[in-house]
Amino acid sequence: MELDLLLTNARALTLDDSRPTAARIGVWQGRLVGFDEELDGLSARQTVDLDGAAVLPGFNDVHCHTTWFGLTLASVDVEALPGGMDAVYAALEQGARAAGEGEWVEATGFSQQDYDNAYPDIQVLDRITGGRPLFMRQVSGHAAIVNTKALEMAGMLEPGYTDPAGGKVVRDEHGRPTGLIEETAQQAVQDLIKPYSADTIVDCLDRATAQYAKEGITSIGEAGISGGWIGHSPIEVTAYMRALAQGRLRVRAQLMPSIYALHEVAANSADDFGLGLDLGVVTGFGDDDISIGPTKIFMDGAMSGETAAMHANYAGRDHPGYLQEDPEVLRRQTLDAYRSGWSVAVHAIGDLAVDEAVKNIGDAIDRYGRHAIPSRIEHAGMVSDAALAKLAHYGIAVTPQAAFADAIGDGMNRSLGDDRVRMLYRGKSFVDGGVMLAGSSDRPCADGNALRGIQAFVDRRTRSGGVFGVPEECISPLEAVRAYTCVAAEASGQLDSKGTLSAGKLADMVVLGADPTQVDPEAIRDIEVRATLRGGEFTHSAL
Template identity: 75%
Template sequence: MQLDLLLTNARAQTLDGARPEARTIGVHQGRLVGFDEEVEGASAKETVDLEGAAVLPGFNDVHCHTTWFGLTLASVDVENLPGGLPEVYDRLAAAVAQTPEGEWVNGTGYSHRDYGDAYPDIEVLDRITDGRPLFVRQVSGHSAIVNTRALELAGVFEPGFEDPVGGQIVRDAAGRPTGLVEETAQALVQDLIRPYSVDTIVSALDLATDYYAKEGITSFGEAGIAAGWIGHSPIEITAYLRARAEGKLRARAQLMPAIDALHPVAANSADGFGIGLDLGMVTGFGDDTLSIGPVKIFMDGAMSGETAALTENYEGRDHAGYLQSDPEHLRRLTLDAYRSGWSLAVHAIGDLAVDEAIRNITEAIDTYGRRRIPNRIEHAGMVRDEHLPVLAEYGIAVTPQAAFFDAIGDGMLASIGPERAPMLYRGRSFVDAGVMLPGSSDRPCADGNVLRGIQAFVDRMTRGGRRSGPASECMTPEQAVRAYTEVAAAASGHGDVKGTLSTGKLADLVVLGASPMEVDPTVIRDIEVRATMMGGRFTHSKL
C-alpha cells in the first residue's frame, strides 16, 4: 500500500504509553497508520523531512467562542490601551468616522481593570458617536458598554421597563443608566444586531480558524451557539456546515447549544423526549469534524465584573454576585435537559454557583445514569476541597482557564481576597484528585494561544507578577500539555479518535520548534509553531 504521507526525522512525543516516542509517522486517508519500524520501507505520495522538529498531538481548546472571536478581528479593539480612556475614545471616534449614520459602532476587549476600575463616560460616548448606536463588549463577555442611543433602541427608557432576570442595566445614584449592561441584559441590545447572517458567521469562522491553525489548534469546543447572549443565529449550525464545505473551517468543532435554544419537541409520548432541537438532535450527533456537544447552562456571571455568585461578599463589597435565575428553576432546567439526552456543560464560577452546579449534575447522574460524553463545569472558578472527590467520582470535567491569570488575575485576587485565593481556578489539585481538566481559553475573553496557556498552567503568574494561589496548584509541563491534548479529547468524548498520536487515530498534530516538556518553563510561550496538520493535511506550515 502506498501511504499518503510520511513524516520523517521527527521528535514526536505521542503521549501514548505503548509508544511514547517516534521518529517516523505514516499517514493514510487522514489517519495515523504506523510509526518507525511499522512503516519502514513504505512508499508515500509525499515525504516531509521535519529536520528534528518536535511533534505533539494537535491542540484542543475545549471552551472558546470562535464566531465571536472572528467577529472581534473586525471590531474596534480597546483592550488595555496604553493611552488609557482618552485612547479608547480616540479609537471609537476613528471608527465612527468610518461608520455611516444610523449604523452600529462595535468594539471589543474592554476591561475596567485595565483602566483603574473606570468605565467610559456615557456622555462622552454619546458625543463621540453622534447619534449612532454603540455596543462594546467587555473582555469577559458578561457585560457590555453601550451609549444612550443603544439604550433607547432597546426600550430601556420606556414606561414600565424592568431589568431582565439574571441581568441589569447599571444606573448611577440618580437612577440614570451609566452605559454598563450586565449579563442577560446584554441581549436587549444584542437582539437589535442579531441574528448575524450566515455569510457573516462563515467569514468570522474563516478568520478565526485560520488564526487557530497558526497556533497549533486542531479542535475546539464552541461554548454556546444558536441562542442566549452568546449565540449569533438560530441557524448557526448551517454556517458551520457551509464553512466546512467551503474549506473555511480549519479545526474540528464540537458545538454546545445554549440552553435557550432547546424547546419541547412534539415526539411520540412513548419516547419521553422532553426538550431538544428540531429533528431530535442531541449531544453526540455529528462526525469527527463537526458534532453537537453538551448543552450550555449559565449558573452565574463573571469574576471580572463581580457578577459570579459567591457564598460570601466580594472583598470590601456589600454584595456577593448573583445566580442567573432562581436555584430551583436552574435545577429543573438541568434535569430536564439531561433527561432528554443532553450532556451538561454548566457555567459556574463563584463557589455558590459551583455548589449548585455540582448538586444538580450529580442528581442528574444519580437519576438518569452516565453519559458517553462527560458532563462538565465550565470555568469552575472557585472549588472547595470537599468537592474534588465528588467531581472525580462522578466523572465531571472542569475547565479552569489558565489564561485568566495574566489577563485578569490581579483583579480576581483583589475581588476575593487572600483567604479565598487557594480556591481560584485551581490546577494541580484537580489533576491529583483524578478530575478531568481539559485545556481551554474562553477566547476572546482571554488570550487563546495554547502555548501561553500551557505556561500559565505551569507558573500561574499574573500580569502584576504575582502567583495566583499557592505554588502547589502549579501543574507540570507534561500535565499541561496533556490537558490540551489527551484530556481535552477524553472530556469531549473523543478520546478514541484523537488526543494522542496512536495508530488508527486522526492525523491531527502540531510541529513545534521545541517541546514544551523539554524547555525552560519560562519560555514555553515563545516556542514557534512550525506546522499544524488536521486529518493528514497541513492547515498551516512554515516547513
C-alpha cells in the first residue's frame, strides 16, 4: 500500500482518547489511515515534514452565513470606521458613485454601538445616494438601514402600510420613517434585490471559503438558506454543488433550509408527512461534502438591537423585545417539521424565546423520539438554570457565539443589567451541565476567525476590557478547542466522520504554529495557521 500523504515530525492533538497524540499521520483516499508505528514500512506519494508544528482536527464553524459573508466582501464596509458617522457617509457616497444608474448601493457591518448609539440621518442618505436605492445591513443581520428610495420601492410609504408580523419600520415622533427597518420588515426590501443568481452565489462561496481555509476552517453550518430574509435564492443548494464541482468550495457544508422554504408535501396519508422539501428531502440527506442539516426557525431577534424576546424589559427600557411570530405558530412549525423527519435549529436569544424553543423541541422529542442529528438552539443568548437542565435532558445542542464579546459584548451587558448578566451567552455552565457546546461565529455578524473564537471562549474579553457576561462562564482552552472540533461534529450529527484525528475519519486538519492548549491563553488568537487540509488536500499552505 502506498499512502497519498504522510505528515511527519508533527505534534498532533488528536482529541481521540485512544491515541491522544501522534508524530506521524497517514492519509489515503481522503481519510486518515493510521499514526506513528501503524505506518511503519509504508511509502507515500507525498511526504511533508511539519518541523514540529501542531496538528488538530480542522475547525468547524457550525453557525455562519457563508453566502452573506461572501457578499460583504464585495459590499461597502462600514464597520467601526475611524472618523465616525461622517466616515460612514463618505464610504456610502463613494459606493453610490461606483454604482450604475438605478443600481442598488449595498453596504454591511453597521453597528450603532460603534457610532455612539447613533443611526444615519435618512435625509443625508437620500442626498449622498443620488436617487439610487440603499440597503445597509446592521452587523447583527436583524435590522438594516435604507433610504427613501428603497422605502418607496418596497411600498413602505404607501397609505395604509402596516408593519409585518415580527418586524417594524421604525418611525420618529412625527411618524416619519427613520430609515431603520427591523427583523422581518427587511424582507420587503430584500425581495427587490433577490434572488441572487447561482453564479453570484458561487462567487461569494469562492471568496468566503478562501478566507475560511486561511483560518483553518474545514467545515461549516450554513445557518439558513433558500427562504425568508436569511435566504439568497431558492436554488442555493445548486449553487453549492456548482461551487464544489468547480473546486471553489473549500469546506464541507451542512446547509440549513429556512423554515419558510419548507412546505406541505402531498405524500400518502399513511406517511404522516407534514412539512418538507420536494422529493421528501429532510435532515441528513447528502454526503460528506454537502448535506442537509436542521431547518432554521426564528423565535426572536437580536440582543444588540434589543429585539430579542425577554421575560422582562431591557435595562432602562420600557420594552422586552418580541417574538417573530405568534407562539402557537412557532410551536406548530417546530412540531410539524420535526414529525416529518427534520431536526430543528431554533434561533432563540432572549430568555423568553429560549424557554419557548426548549419547550417546543422537548415536546417534539417526547412525541416523536430523538433524531440522529441533534436539534439545536442557535445562539442561546439567555439561558436560565431550569432551561439548562432541559437542554441536557433532551440532548439539545447550543451554539453561543463567544466572538460577540469583542464587538457587541459591552452593549449586551448594559442591555441586561447586573441582575441578569450571569445568564448571558453562557459557556462553562453548558460544559459542566452536559450540554453540547458547539463553536460558531455567526459570521459576518461577528469575527469568524476560529482561533479568535477559541480565545473568546477562554477570556470573554469585551472591547472595553471588561468581561462578556460573568468570568465564571470562561472555559478552558481544551474545552474551547473541543467546541470547534469534536463537539461541533457531534452537534452536527457527524462525529463518526470528523471532529477527531482517528483512523477512518476524513483527513480534515489544521496545521498551527503552536498548540492552543499549551500557549498563554492571551496568545491563542495570534497563532499562525500554517496549513489547512480538507480530505488530505491542501486548501491553504504557508509551510
